[in-house]
Amino acid sequence: MKKVWINLSMLLVVILLALLPLLFIQAEFGGADGAAEEAIQEIAPSYEPWFEPLAELPSETESMLFALQAAIGAGIIGYAIGIIRGKSSKSKA
Secondary structure (H helix, E strand, O other): HHHHHHHHHHHHHHHHHHHHHHHHHHOOOOOHHHHHHHHHHHHHHOOOOOOOOOOOOHHHHHHHHHHHHHHHHHHHHHHHHHHEEEEHHHHHH
16 A cells, blocks of 8 residues: 555656646747747738637747657557557467
């Protein structure tokens, strides 16, 4: 039972280490979203966005989350390919 609490507390610390910098870093960085917004304002100044973002994250954070998403997707695809190759090599043997 003690080991479960240690594992859960370590998981909580890791999650906090990942989330706290995202919430407290306040910096301005230009990116594709900002350039697109400027272009839209030039083309149609009266345009109003359909939605507002839930949280304003720094562009580095958005880049990191995109890279994480790509890494998870690559891992899933690699795992699936490994399973398929493993099954085909078993059937040949």
